[in-house]
Amino acid sequence: MPPGEPQPPAGSVGNLAALAELDEASLLQGLRERFLRQQVYVSAAGGRGGGPGRRGAGLTALPSRRQTDVGDILIALNPFQPLQLYGREVSEQYRCHDEGSLPPHIFAVADRAYHAMLGRRGARPQSQCIVISGESGAGKTESTKLLLQHIMNLCKGNSQLEQQILQVNPLLEAFGNAQTVMNDNSSRFGKYIQLRFQNNTVRGAKLSEYLLEKSRVVQHDTGERNFHIFYYMFAGLSSEEKEMYGLLDPSLYRYISGRFGTEDVAQRWKQKYQEVCNALDMVGFQEQEQVDMQAILAGVLSLGNVTFEPPESNGSLKMSEASRGWLKAAAGQFGVQEDELLKCLICTMSVTRGEQIQRFHTQQQAEDARDSIAKVAYGRVFGWIVSKINELLAENVDPEVELREIGILDIFGFENFAVNRFEQLCINLANEQLQHFFNHHIFQLEQAAYRAEELSWETITFNNNEPILNLLLAKPLGLLSLLDEQSAFPQATDKTFVDKLNSSFKGNLHFQPARGRVLGFSIIHYAGKVQYTADGFLEKNRDTLPANVRGLFINSITPLLSMLFTDSEI
Numbered sequence: 126m127p128p129g130e131p132q133p134p135a136g137s138v139g140n141l142a143a144l145a146e147l148d149e150a151s152l153l154q155g156l157r158e159r160f161l162r163q164q165v166y167v168s169a170a171g172g173r174g175g176g177p178g179r180r181g182a183g184l185t186a187l188p189s190r191r192q193t194d195v196g197d198i199l200i201a202l203n204p205f206q207p208l209q210l211y212g213r214e215v216s217e218q219y220r221c222h223d224e225g226s227l228p229p230h231i232f233a234v235a236d237r238a239y240h241a242m243l244g245r246r247g248a249r250p251q252s253q254c255i256v257i258s259g260e261s262g263a264g265k266t267e268s269t270k271l272l273l274q275h276i277m278n279l280c281k282g283n284s285q286l287e288q289q290i291l292q293v294n295p296l297l298e299a300f301g302n303a304q305t306v307m308n309d310n311s312s313r314f315g316k317y318i319q320l321r322f323q324n325n326t327v328r329g330a331k332l333s334e335y336l337l338e339k340s341r342v343v344q345h346d347t348g349e350r351n352f353h354i355f356y357y358m359f360a361g362l363s364s365e366e367k368e369m370y371g372l373l374d375p376s377l378y379r380y381i382s383g384r385f386g387t388e389d390v391a392q393r394w395k396q397k398y399q400e401v402c403n404a405l406d407m408v409g410f411q412e413q414e415q416v417d418m419q420a421i422l423a424g425v426l427s428l429g430n431v432t433f434e435p436p437e438s439n440g441s442l443k444m445s446e447a448s449r450g451w452l453k454a455a456a457g458q459f460g461v462q463e464d465e466l467l468k469c470l471i472c473t474m475s476v477t478r479g480e481q482i483q484r485f486h487t488q489q490q491a492e493d494a495r496d497s498i499a500k501v502a503y504g505r506v507f508g509w510i511v512s513k514i515n516e517l518l519a520e521n522v523d524p525e526v527e528l529r530e531i532g533i534l535d536i537f538g539f540e541n542f543a544v545n546r547f548e549q550l551c552i553n554l555a556n557e558q559l560q561h562f563f564n565h566h567i568f569q570l571e572q573a574a575y576r577a578e579e580l581s582w583e584t585i586t587f588n589n590n591e592p593i594l595n596l597l598l599a600k601p602l603g604l605l606s607l608l609d610e611q612s613a614f615p616q617a618t619d620k621t622f623v624d625k626l627n628s629s630f631k632g633n634l635h636f637q638p639a640r641g642r643v644l645g646f647s648i649i650h651y652a653g654k655v656q657y658t659a660d661g662f663l664e665k666n667r668d669t670l671p672a673n674v675r676g677l678f679i680n681s682i683t684p685l686l687s688m689l690f691t692d693s694e695i
């Protein structure tokens with residue numbers, strides 16, 4: 126803004142780079158004023174914009190270059206209410222619009238990526254990637270859906286494929302999302318969607334999933350829930366179907382304990398269950414596969430109710446009558462022998478010098494084995510759903526025409542809860558890497574471009590998070606390497622792991638030992654300090670299946686379960 130010209134009020138500026146004063150206070154004021162007027166999108170020109178505002182997602186279209194009036198970054202503030210911003214007519218307005226001619230919008234990001242991929246307006250056609258980041262509940266998943274919606278509107282090619290791409294979402298959300306304290310529909314996995322094009326027609330898509338939070342199957346904190354699908358099943362299955370899957374009253378199951386909500390909630394879940402069934406049909410799951418899948422999920426719930434009591438004189442753990450009943454139900458749904466399943470839980474068999482040795486588990490080991498089986502079974506079902514979706518969306522290409530793609534990355538945002546575990550460390554590590562990428566793209570590459578164009582600018586300083594990445598990733602002395610090293614020692618415990626960290630990272634500015642007797646540590650991340658509890662780190666990192674489980678499931682008479690364990694490495 127040239128000096129002397131009247132300065133626009135902060136809230137009237139749709140592109141933050143046009144602000145006269147670009148400091149944190151005016152930036153926040155601008156965002157707040159626009160938000161109050163329900164203008165939830167603000168753009169930020171390449172080198173001068175910032176990260177996401179509170180409860181807002183940041184979206185970047187790459188590798189398109191900075192424009193004069195519209196930046197690479199769109200800041201999206203979550204309105205938490207339906208706004209009339211996403212109808213077909215709005216999508217039409219943004220179709221092929223002149224950049225900067227319309228207010229910032231998520232559709233403008235999709236439009237720019239699509240046209241840059243095609244190489245319109247004289248530019249070289251180039252694959253594009255849209256990175257979405259923001260804390261949990263910021264609106265990343267909703268933004269992903271809106272991006273897909275607009276891109277599908279733009280290409281209008283193979284309409285069946287386009288519809289399929291849009292319809293896989295209810296399926297992914299049912300199996301991969303859950304209610305958390307931050308978000309009623311929180312994605313508990315990360316995803317990268319690659320839309321594949323030939324010219325302006327979408328030819329296929331590929332979905333990659335990362336870090337499904339499998340531990341949620343067996344444990345969730347107060348005020349949270351397990352994955353949606355368990356609740357949808359109880360609301361949507363008929364009484365006969367529940368009987369077939371051996372399902373009783375939902376309040377009886379340990380893994381989904383907690384509030385069951387009102388009649389309205391049950392109605393909504395029932396409707397969601399129907400959507401899931403429709404999506405399963407559309408993706409092409411056979412009826413038997415759908416039955417098997419639900420049997421596995423019901424088996425997981427029954428297995429979760431099997432508990433043990435301290436051992437009898439022969440060293441074998443005791444079980445109540447009720448637990449025997451649950452074990453029988455779980456074995457029935459998994460299609461395996463009850464005593465074989467029990468063996469996997471209560472003992473480990475090994476062969477030494479031709480002699481078979483049976484070692485009984487402690488109560489804790491048996492319950493850990495139970496939870497490991499539940500987690501691995503659920504994880505495999507989820508992975509299988511994603512692979513079936515990929516088969517459905519696999520590209521049908523013309524070999525003569527070059528394939529280009531638009532990728533959309535939607536991973537969980539930075540997490541800092543009351544209790545932070547191994548899963549939060551993995552999520553926050555992914556966010557550190559994303560932040561590093563942002564720093565590189567927004568600061569270093571922008572300044573290189575200014576230099577190349579011989580523009581004058583003041584060197585921009587930023588917090589480089591490389592030391593934190595080193596603390597976590599360095600080999601052989603980073604935190605993850607030390608965790609792997611400890612996981613390989615049978616005698617190591619979470620305590621020996623923490624001792625190792627405390628001695629290795631003494632004096633490191635980004636590491637703090639826990640105070641007093643707490644078994645944990647803190648990391649000073651780019652987004653602030655997070656206290657981690659080390660409980661369960663080794664067990665989760667090992668992620669091993671109890672001995673003989675693979676063999677047990679391969680021999681299951683439930684074809685799907687057998688198939689899920691036949692081709693696996695573990």
Ligand SMILES: Nc1ncnc2c1ncn2[C@@H]1O[C@H](COP(=O)(O)OP(=O)(O)OP(=O)(O)O)[C@@H](O)[C@H]1O
Binds near residue numbers: 182262266268537538
């Ligand atoms: N553009 C929008 N318009 C209206 N409501 C929205 C919008 N974006 C998000 N929301 C609301 O916010 C909620 C949380 O959004 P979303 O699930 O996309 O967050 P997220 O960033 O993906 O969170 P997580 O990391 O936990 O998965 C949505 O369920 C919806 O109620």
